[in-house]
Amino acid sequence: MTDKRVAIVTGGSRGIGAAIVRRLADDKMHVVAIARNLEKLNQVCSEITSAGGTAEALVCDIADFKALAAAVEGVAERLGRIDVLVNNAGIAKDGLILRMDDEDFDTVIATNLKAAFVTIRAAARPMVRAKGGRIINISSVSGVAGNAGQANYSASKAGMIGLSKSVAKELAGKNITCNVVAPGFITTDMTDVLNDQIKEGVKNFIPLKRFGTPQEVASVVSFLAGNDANYVTGQVICVDGGMVM
Ligand code: NAP
Secondary structure: OOOOOEEEEEOOOOHHHHHHHHHHHHOOOEEEEEEOOHHHHHHHHHHHHHOOOEEEEEEOOOOOHHHHHHHHHHHHHHHOOOOEEEEOOOOOOOEOHHHOOHHHHHHHHHHHHHHHHHHHHHHHHHHHHHOOEEEEEEOOHHHHHOOOOEHHHHHHHHHHHHHHHHHHHHHHHHOEEEEEEEEOOEOOHHHHOOOHHHHHHHHHOOOOOOOEOHHHHHHHHHHHHOHHHOOOOOOEEEEOOOOOO
16 A cells, blocks of 8 residues: 555556656656566666655566456555556557568557557556546557558557547546557667668658657656646647647
C-alpha cells in the first residue's frame, strides 16, 4: 500500500518510456516500470531511488496477455491503487504491403494494440472503484496520417486512437480520462536504426527541423497525468515538431 499516486508505464526500460518513468517519479508518483529487460529496468529505477523518488521494475512480455493482465492486477492488489496507466511499449516491423507477411502484421498489432486493451481493462477496475484515473496511450503520427512501409504499425497506432476515444467516452462518467500522445521522430533506439542520410531527409519534413527528445514526449504525458488536464479527454496530442497540422 502507498499514499503516493501509482503509475504503471509499459516499455519503461529505455527511450520514451524511461523518460516517462523518470518524469512521473519527479512528479512524486510511485512508478511501476514494465519491460522484458530487468537489467535496464533496474538501471532506470535505481537512478530514481538514488535521487529520492520511488520506482520499481516489473518484468513482463506484454505480448503474453495473461501475464500482462496478472501483472497489472497484481500492482492494484499490492499497492491498493492505480492512478495512471501509460501504454508506451511498442515495436515496429516495417515492410512494404506486398511483402509483409501475416506474422509481422499480427505481432505488431498484438504488442502495440491488444496489449493496450488488456492493460486498460485490468486497470479500469481499480480506477472505477477509486472514481478516478488517467489513461495515456502512446500512438504515433504514423497512426494519425499513415506511413508507407508501416501498414502494420500505422494500423496498430490508429487502432490505439479509436480504442482511446471509445474508452474516454465509456469511462468519463467515472472521472477517468483517456488521451493519446502521438510522437513524430524522437531520438531513441527505434529511430537509431535509420541511416544518417534518411535522418537528414526526414528533418526536411519536420517544420521545427529536428528530432524530438524523449523528455519532450514525457512532459506532455506529465501534463495529461496531472491536475492541469482534469478537463481533457479523448484527445490526440501530436508531439512531432509540427509534422501533422
Ligand atoms: P524503444 O526505444 O524501441 O523502446 C521500446 C520499449 O518498449 C522498451 O522499453 C522495450 O523494453 C519495450 N517493449 C518492446 N516490446 C515489449 C514487449 N513485448 N514486452 C514488454 N516491453 C516491450 O522505443 P521508443 O522509441 O522509446 O518508443 C516508445 C513508444 O513510442 C512506442 O510505442 C513507439 O511506437 C512510440 N513512438 C516512437 C517514436 C520514435 O520516433 N521513437 C515515434 C512515434 C511513436 P524491452 O525491450 O526491455 O522489453
